[in-house]
Amino acid sequence: MSDLPFRRVVVIGAGLMGTSVGLALRRAGVEVFLEDLDPANLRVAVSLGAGKPLLTDAGTAAETEAEVDLAVVGVPPAALGRVIADALARFPAATVTDLGSVKAAPLTDAGTHAAASLDRYVGGHPMAGSEHSGPLAARADLFDGRAWAVTAHPQSRTDAVETVEALALACGAFPVRLTPAQHDERVALVSHLPQVASTVVAGMLTGAAEDHLVLAGQGLRDVTRIAGGDPELWTQILSANAEPVARLLHEVADKMHQAALTLEKLEPASSAVDDLRRSLERGVTGVGRLPGKHGARPGVFAAVPVPLPDQPGELARLFADVSAAGVNIEDVRIDHSPGTPAGLVELSVHQGAVPALLEALARHGWDVHG
Ligand SMILES: NC(=O)C1=CN([C@@H]2O[C@H](COP(=O)(O)OP(=O)(O)OC[C@H]3O[C@@H](n4cnc5c(N)ncnc54)[C@H](O)[C@@H]3O)[C@@H](O)[C@H]2O)C=CC1
């Protein structure tokens, strides 16, 4: 990519997110320098190919700092304001952005330390990540097809906003412009509430007997996966966006209370049965509103389940058969049932491709049903 508005990028904080940005930018041919307080994380990120260390044993060449066009701050939320302000001072020609999950508090913080140069700062938040931390969990394709919030503030320079949008695009994401306040309000619903809900459900498992947990299926794993996220990171995220998240939690608590009352009133053919069905249907409607890959309209993709024998080469054979049918796999999920010699692969494909795919898979002996 030769028409990018940056040639030399520094990533400060080479953990999961910073290292993933480094890998994605290296994939796009951009020169990347890395920095981290933790020398072990820096070494791992460098060895993964995410960039070169900014500081060498001989120190940093002054011309390197002067020639940095873009600094990307990937440190934990509570440290963001300070590190953004430092980056504005250290890299005088650079646009500075960050990867933080909250946007209003770090902007205020950075403004108290670096008000004069804040016009070169534009916030960013890639809406992709994982429940794992650190550079070993990083991936070059983490941002492919994902939204990346770009949060300009009133002083942000237009060229700085365009540079951060170009960063999102270079990493494979699509930029979404929002104000910091709009961002924090929206992620309260789409990211922070699900985290607390997942955490509460997972927390209830701590008291469960092991012979109960052996029954756990994919549904429980789906609901609790993000509860495995770093508690320190999430303490910082939720502390910085407490009010909107608390408002939503009160709403959830009311709805849970209503659901409990409904269940207590259930009798065959009672109106409580209709209430229960209506609330389950509302859930189906809500899930159907989630956009698919690349922000595609909901409902564009369909999931095709295929039972997979637990033998070497079966997954490769399935993918080859799908490919021979001329069908693109948009997404894939594999469910493992402990103790059984089979798994279930769920192929997400364009709805229009489903009939041809089912026909082709059945022809190749896969156990699929229309
Ligand atoms: N974990 C996730 O899924 C997502 C996280 N984010 C945001 O990305 C940021 C980074 O999160 P992760 O990469 O998950 O955390 P991480 O814990 O994997 O990485 C953070 C890195 O920053 C380093 N660090 C801490 N303070 C530093 C400082 N003052 N200077 C230089 N390096 C410093 C740490 O040593 C560590 O290597 C956070 O602000 C988070 O809110 C955004 C989207 C997703």
Ligand SMILES: O=C(O)C(=O)Cc1ccc(O)cc1
């Ligand atoms: O693991 C996942 O699916 C996530 O959604 C991770 C995540 C964590 C924090 C963010 O600010 C954004 C995304």
